[in-house]
Amino acid sequence: MSNSADRDDVLGRARVRDTAELEAYYDDLAGFETGALWTVANDIEPWEPTPKSAPVLWRNADLRAQVLRAIDLVRPEDAGRRVVYLRNPKRREVSAACGWLFSGIQVMKAGERAGAHKHAASALRFIMEGQGAYTIVDGHKVELGARDFVLTPNGTWHEHGISEDGTTCMWQDGLDIPLTNALEANFYAVHPDDYQVTNLPANDSPMTYGGPGLRPAMDKWDKPYSPLLCYRWEPTYEALQNYAKVTDGSPFDGVKMDYVNPVTGGDPMLTMGASMQLLRPGEHTRAHRHTGNVIYQVAKGEGYSIVGGQRFDWKERDIFCVPPWVWHEHCNTQTGDDACLFSFNDFPVMKKLGFYAEQALEDNNGHQILIT
């Protein structure tokens, strides 16, 4: 990987000087809906990626009150989904929190239902608070608890609700809608009956696929996403704690587990991956960078991350993002407890297309210099 400071006035780069003759030529080319490659080559073939999104921290302390206001302002029946979405200050026009990833916070109160629809985009949820929430995905109802990670894969009918005896619930929605639109591939449909009717037992998905190292012998699953639609917090946290006892973990990420499709061991959905990582008390990781976008939500504890030389202090339920090829490192500032970061990403896209790249920061013992 080349240093971005490399100069372009070398053999192998476009270094044609404009002349009157050339400018006349360019005008002629434009008339045929063409152009001279060398006038744009260095821009479209950069030495390395320059991020189009900014690192941002969205504080739960700020967001929560704003999200709750929406309860009285709009109904799910009119809004479709009652969601406050996060936007990126460098790319406000694309309704994306970072790169081609959408993030929003959805809120529903007891007894509400948001109708069934489907789309080519994939969605995931990370439950932030409340009791009694549920999702129905292609007829499979899943009851949701705090810090559960939930899938509503591409092309599935899905709807959400809160039971009558529940409380106001909030969760983060993560979607690849911006990517789906960038690739001009989004389709959308409203369920013909508005809501799904199902006779399947509640939670059949996690009760069928939630056992470790096991798969139903009758299973014929052949969809391109995970049949395990909900990854519960308790076994996830227990698995992290177990793993922490026998690993040093990653120098960049601490003790980190990826959520996987149990039927393949691979990504839970075609376009997005997700992980939960544990930072030990006081752990401060080294910096690295990679292609692909990551949106983090603090699942437990407090600390900070340094992203692109900026320090972002976070605590539980805060959300922050790391754009492509930006250095980042994490620190758990607590001395007596572990911190956990949930994250989702578009690494499956990058890896399938051959675009995943990664680099460790070598300088300064692996730590960034803060930009002041």
Add this chain to the structure above:
Amino acid sequence: MSNSADRDDVLGRARVRDTAELEAYYDDLAGFETGALWTVANDIEPWEPTPKSAPVLWRNADLRAQVLRAIDLVRPEDAGRRVVYLRNPKRREVSAACGWLFSGIQVMKAGERAGAHKHAASALRFIMEGQGAYTIVDGHKVELGARDFVLTPNGTWHEHGISEDGTTCMWQDGLDIPLTNALEANFYAVHPDDYQVTNLPANDSPMTYGGPGLRPAMDKWDKPYSPLLCYRWEPTYEALQNYAKVTDGSPFDGVKMDYVNPVTGGDPMLTMGASMQLLRPGEHTRAHRHTGNVIYQVAKGEGYSIVGGQRFDWKERDIFCVPPWVWHEHCNTQTGDDACLFSFNDFPVMKKLGFYAEQALEDNNGHQILIT
């Protein structure tokens, strides 16, 4: 699939009548190490498989005392492994319990160690009784409890032992040694140091890979078998109970889970699969048959199986086998408790080679007529 009663005197089968001229011809052919296909064709192209092994039940009540006798008769250092193997009355010459599958019962007492070796054959264990047993596989030590399912895959260094404060332990060993030999592919080596030295934390394999729907983000596993070397009984039984709440189960097998490689969702080893199935109180399954061999060990409860028209009554720790293409059905005779059957098989071989076939018994409401 054709009825085995089909007659061979039809177009499409060999039906050449011997003549003196032909017999002279056959003699001439033999002189060139050749033969006439039509003299053997109907034998080597049967309408359907005829099993070469007999169904057998080996009772723990019989075996246990015999196995314990071996403790005083041989030392692991001399025996290599102190194992009583099960043989099939129809094929005693191949040291196989059924088809190309080996099964034996190994016994060790507190403080004993059996040295490290490796072979091209794959092995698995199902723990029957005792405390303090452990296995070390390529440096990964796993502590073993009753009803745990354990792997020592092909080509791995492995050794077994009982801690000084343990008790006498017994487990079933399952191996594909007969297949490996039939395919003329067995290699064997003794560890150069006799025993493995390891600094890895005990149980690092199940603590790393034993979380449901999770995979270590740093994982680079690329071996053709599971990195999860031990599948514990407790989460397995819990998973079966959960699954039982949301499924009717298989008409032939009740509530059945396959043990899988969490990194691929597929078979734990290249040549053998394994499963745990739960029969509800009083459940009596319907009969089916399939290619491939299965060796069962009763993990919990009591009942019977009808295999090839013979009834085999079993209770915990009994072992029985089902040869290829033999009808079989299972019954939990307990009215108040579930029964669990552990089993291992050579289905991965059959499926990879395109040889897996399966058939449900249609007659008599899916139940066999007992052969009296």
Add this chain to the structure above:
Amino acid sequence: MSNSADRDDVLGRARVRDTAELEAYYDDLAGFETGALWTVANDIEPWEPTPKSAPVLWRNADLRAQVLRAIDLVRPEDAGRRVVYLRNPKRREVSAACGWLFSGIQVMKAGERAGAHKHAASALRFIMEGQGAYTIVDGHKVELGARDFVLTPNGTWHEHGISEDGTTCMWQDGLDIPLTNALEANFYAVHPDDYQVTNLPANDSPMTYGGPGLRPAMDKWDKPYSPLLCYRWEPTYEALQNYAKVTDGSPFDGVKMDYVNPVTGGDPMLTMGASMQLLRPGEHTRAHRHTGNVIYQVAKGEGYSIVGGQRFDWKERDIFCVPPWVWHEHCNTQTGDDACLFSFNDFPVMKKLGFYAEQALEDNNGHQILIT
């Protein structure tokens, strides 16, 4: 797939009416870099894709003279590559011919060399005219003839040249650079020696991998793209003619073959596919539409295509594009000869990410009404 005429004032769509209170709310949200999803939902969740690119035909009769002018205006040493690129009138800002696909026409004269570089983007060539051209890809030199299809996959060092005794050569370059940039994943490097030195025999790639149904027994190829770097016109055309004798072909595409990686049977590169299709004399296909972008170059003959209701008359070496989800059909207007269309596409991206969709036109016997 829904009809794009569907109205949005239904349950399941966002249909919140603006109020003063809501507008104040939106202002507050903006202050936290957030927004209300329902204000953008119908835009980012369209009923079906609306193409961002226009169908365009670039005539060789127009382009050829313009491209040749570049020979005297710039040198490869200054331009990097002497290429006139095609731009789309609806998206001139992204240097893409259609969607996220780049297309350009490169010209070089006898004795010229364009130095070696590499990039995360993948490239392909379709040779239009001239003799003596060659490409060197990671040390493998390939000599190029008219209508050959050539790969320079992502991450490979590659350079082009014309032998001293050659003629001026032109070829179409197809790249996924716009996609690579959209995904913020482009890296670029100039070869440290400017040009590759190689001792490998010329054309070793097609001579090793160009046999039908064969693979070198020693082959250990493990790269994510085809080792066959050049697909010659002659065997391709012969294969199409053979296939035409035994197939009716596709109602939408006539007799069509995809270029594949012989080692996998799959796409030749990670992000782009390519095909050659033959239209029989007078054949007029039915219309269909699909997600993904396609750029066609006429390899042989003449005819027209109707794309999005517009007729584009083409002849050999013309280039035209079909944007996502736009109806298209093809017609060979010759009565005595077949016509051949080379094309490349981003279907591998669409398929890997689950975004490929396809629809046949049912109305009007499968033919579009021309927009006049």
Add this chain to the structure above:
Amino acid sequence: MSNSADRDDVLGRARVRDTAELEAYYDDLAGFETGALWTVANDIEPWEPTPKSAPVLWRNADLRAQVLRAIDLVRPEDAGRRVVYLRNPKRREVSAACGWLFSGIQVMKAGERAGAHKHAASALRFIMEGQGAYTIVDGHKVELGARDFVLTPNGTWHEHGISEDGTTCMWQDGLDIPLTNALEANFYAVHPDDYQVTNLPANDSPMTYGGPGLRPAMDKWDKPYSPLLCYRWEPTYEALQNYAKVTDGSPFDGVKMDYVNPVTGGDPMLTMGASMQLLRPGEHTRAHRHTGNVIYQVAKGEGYSIVGGQRFDWKERDIFCVPPWVWHEHCNTQTGDDACLFSFNDFPVMKKLGFYAEQALEDNNGHQILIT
């Protein structure tokens, strides 16, 4: 891999000395259909494979006349197939030429037809002589010429015949019947109409799938074997000659190509692979050995092979076999022409099950000492 000369009286091997007490124990064990592993362990866990088959050369000069005799002795309608099979002098009881591979020579005369059947076993043919032969596989008719390689995969209806204007034809049949039977998985059926009726154009398989680096765009092939049913000699030999120009080839096999499924790049059938290799004039390869069985047929030229220390001189149409883990090397004794060896093997079985192993002979410059 261990030297087979290793002694068994070491820690890690069974070295229990028989005593009267042990013998009594063994008797008791036998009563329960069990045995003591240490009495058989060293036999079933050999240091390395000991071949069960002998290397054999079957000379066409011997076989041809014998095979032709069969024409007057039996009709296809009575024999099923008019085949003289090759048997191995070390294992005459299994109707196998080598290991679990069957080989036979089939002969038919003009106008004869052998009816349609199917079986779980896979079959292949290598055409030796004659004109007008054809095979019909699941309705796809293929016309066969000398040295063509032909598939009739597991489970496909297949029949053979010679056109009325053809000549007496002979070909080698290779099958995995012995393996299928060893795994108790063979099923057999006669076509309900005795012969297939087909409207498909002749040779549609090679005309559809026989193009290099190409695949029909409409193709939906999903069977576990190759859709290319016939690999013609001419393009195969041309590919070998091309490849020979740009490779040194394998030290053990010369210039060797594997026949592959064009849709996957992998084995043409689930259980058997096949190859064609070219030995340059005077080429004498080095020796190696591997698990798995190989049956060779000389396609062109003459020379000899040294197999297990024995020299076998061969010329066109001779057949010879190499058993598992036996050293072998080949020599083309012609000074002015290349020699070609067709071969088929059970490597797919060995590789899928993890049993493939290979070793180069290091001693004596890679050449065996002849056993005299």
